[in-house]
Amino acid sequence: MNNIITIATKEFRGFFHSPVAYIVLTVFLLTTGWLFFSSFFLIGEASLRNFFALMPLMLVIFSPAVTMRLLAEERKSGTFELIATMPLKDRDIILGKYLSACALLICGLFFTVPYALSVATIGVIDFGPVLSGYVGTLALILALAAIGILASALAKNQISALILALALGFTLYLVGAFTFFLPESLGSFLAYISLTTHFENFTRGIIDTKDIIYYLSIAFLALYLGVLTLKARRNN
Amino acid sequence: MSEEMIAVENCSKKYGSFTALKDVSFKVKRGEIVGFLGPNGAGKTTTMKLITGFLAPSAGRVLVNGQEVTGESTATKALIGYLPENAPLYDEMMVDEFLDFAARLRHLSGPKAQKRKETVIKVCGIEGVLGKDIGTLSKGYRQRVGLAQAIIHDPPILILDEPTSGLDPNQIVDIRALIRKLGEEKTIILSTHILPEVEATCNRVIIINKGILVADDTPENLIEAQGSSGLLIALSAAGGSLPDKEKALKVLQSLNGILKVTPLRDEDNTSYFMVHSSQDVRPYLLKALIENDLYLMHLSLKQLSLEETFRHLTLDEKASKEENHE
Numbered sequence: 272m273n274n275i276i277t278i279a280t281k282e283f284r285g286f287f288h289s290p291v292a293y294i295v296l297t298v299f300l301l302t303t304g305w306l307f308f309s310s311f312f313l314i315g316e317a318s319l320r321n322f323f324a325l326m327p328l329m330l331v332i333f334s335p336a337v338t339m340r341l342l343a344e345e346r347k348s349g350t351f352e353l354i355a356t357m358p359l360k361d362r363d364i365i366l367g368k369y370l371s372a373c374a375l376l377i378c379g380l381f382f383t384v385p386y387a388l389s390v391a392t393i394g395v396i397d398f399g400p401v402l403s404g405y406v407g408t409l410a411l412i413l414a415l416a417a418i419g420i421l422a423s424a425l426a427k428n429q430i431s432a433l434i435l436a437l438a439l440g441f442t443l444y445l446v447g448a449f450t451f452f453l454p455e456s457l458g459s460f461l462a463y464i465s466l467t468t469h470f471e472n473f474t475r476g477i478i479d480t481k482d483i484i485y486y487l488s489i490a491f492l493a494l495y496l497g498v499l500t501l502k503a504r505r506n507n
Numbered sequence: 508m509s510e511e512m513i514a515v516e517n518c519s520k521k522y523g524s525f526t527a528l529k530d531v532s533f534k535v536k537r538g539e540i541v542g543f544l545g546p547n548g549a550g551k552t553t554t555m556k557l558i559t560g561f562l563a564p565s566a567g568r569v570l571v572n573g574q575e576v577t578g579e580s581t582a583t584k585a586l587i588g589y590l591p592e593n594a595p596l597y598d599e600m601m602v603d604e605f606l607d608f609a610a611r612l613r614h615l616s617g618p619k620a621q622k623r624k625e626t627v628i629k630v631c632g633i634e635g636v637l638g639k640d641i642g643t644l645s646k647g648y649r650q651r652v653g654l655a656q657a658i659i660h661d662p663p664i665l666i667l668d669e670p671t672s673g674l675d676p677n678q679i680v681d682i683r684a685l686i687r688k689l690g691e692e693k694t695i696i697l698s699t700h701i702l703p704e705v706e707a708t709c710n711r712v713i714i715i716n717k718g719i720l721v722a723d724d725t726p727e728n729l730i731e732a733q734g735s736s737g738l739l740i741a742l743s744a745a746g747g748s749l750p751d752k753e754k755a756l757k758v759l760q761s762l763n764g765i766l767k768v769t770p771l772r773d774e775d776n777t778s779y780f781m782v783h784s785s786q787d788v789r790p791y792l793l794k795a796l797i798e799n800d801l802y803l804m805h806l807s808l809k810q811l812s813l814e815e816t817f818r819h820l821t822l823d824e825k826a827s828k829e830e831n832h833e
Contacts, residue, residue: 281597289599349592349595350596353595356560356587357584358581358584358585358613359612360581
């Protein structure tokens with residue numbers, strides 16, 4: 272556990288050594304804020320539902336920007352050899368990096384709290400859906416950061432890590448959109464693995480354990496594959 | 508701790524279809540400083556990566572302090588300090604911050620970590636750069652920070668991949684002195700292609716060529732085994748004409764303690780011979796020559812350096828044989 276925290280702390284600080292963290296956070300807040308508030312006054316409803324509806328797409332785009340560097344860059348610069356020959360388990364490395372990415376994304380999420388508060392000052396807001404929205408977004412972050420870590424573990428450099436993570440994220444994001452054209456059995460399966468269908472409940476104010484389990488399973492699977500990737504690298 | 512700190516047993520390593528290491532075996536005892544020699548791409552770095560557990564062998568096994576290096580192998584990794592080739596370090600971290608990070612990963616904490624950190628900073632001479640970003644350091648300082656990181660947990664085994672590459676001559680002398688000092692109580696494997704470095708720091712040499720271990724001995728023995736000190740002799744007959752080669756050969760071979768006489772070229776009415784012997788033949792040489800009407804035109808002691816030994820061992824067999832006999 273100590274190892275994981277040591278690595279997570281180092282990586283979290285590392286985000287702020289370069290402009291990456293600042294840029295990602297700023298652009299994330301600007302984009303979500305603009306997309307939300309530009310239609311907010313037209314709809315004229317004191318609800319954050321449209322804000323949370325943006326989250327899957329926003330996080331599919333922004334989380335790879337946070338995770339791409341974490342393992343791919345170590346491999347490219349050779350520092351992976353340094354860390355891989357320390358007395359660490361593969362999962363310490365993966366989980367440490369994962370936690371740092373989650374922490375940064377959660378920071379970004381935290382900075383959206385003023386959005387909710389400002390909406391609350393304008394009208395009467397139902398805090399139930401706001402809470403469920405935040406819980407859902409948190410679950411989404413846990414899943415997408417894990418996918419980003421897996422991509423970064425597989426890729427040889429940051430750019431391919433970014434592209435791979437975007438591809439994986441968009442696949443899971445879009446897969447639910449085409450179910451209409453497909454046979455029922457395949458359609459319902461695709462709907463089940465889609466990031467968006469599981470998010471709908473959260474935006475409506477429902478916290479369903481099934482949805483949470485879905486996101487956590489994605490996170491677990493991706494991280495497990497990440498650990499296997501490191502293991503396989505020793506043998507190749 | 509067992510006397511045998513590292514045992515590499517029949518290790519092979521393949522990268523795809525390329526075989527980087529073929530059936531290499533050797534053992535390193537406690538307190539030895541072993542120099543890994545070999546041309547670029549010979550398999551030195553691969554061997555080191557197997558010992559540090561960064562790569563797993565395709566066949567064979569590696570034991571560190573009696574424990575097999577397998578899988579994540581945290582137990583053996585804890586015994587080793589490793590400086591990879593080119594000292595890869597986190598450029599965006601400050602030196603001080605990086606040493607703290609390394610200490611924590613080595614499970615050092617509190618006053619003990621502080622004490623070890625102060626020691627390695629002093630030993631490696633990096634007091635002046637603690638507040639600098641690693642990315643801004645010169646090659647020499649990077650190498651020292653890499654070394655500091657490798658010894659922060661006071662490991663019984665040190666693996667150093669080209670520790671002096673890219674350093675200026677003064678820094679090289681410093682680092683060598685440091686390695687020798689560390690070697691008094693640690694087992695060290697270092698790789699290099701600077702041969703005088705091995706003669707200066709190591710008490711044992713392992714030469715690897717094309718993935719195969721070709722020599723494993725002390726530097727002195729290796730030079731000796733290659734027929735170290737030969738005498739280069741040039742003879743001519745009375746009147747300054749070319750001597751009878753058969754006769755000259757016989758005379759030389761009749762000397763006490765002769766191992767081998769190799770006729771070389773003929774030039775300017777003199778014949779050159781290379782003489783290898785188990786004892787110095789110079790005291791009896793002149794007398795024997797005079798008795799047989801041979802004139803000595805040239806006599807020099809040819810000391811083979813490790814450099815030549817290395818060339819003999821790592822150039823391909825045929826070429827090295829020709830070089831030996833002609």
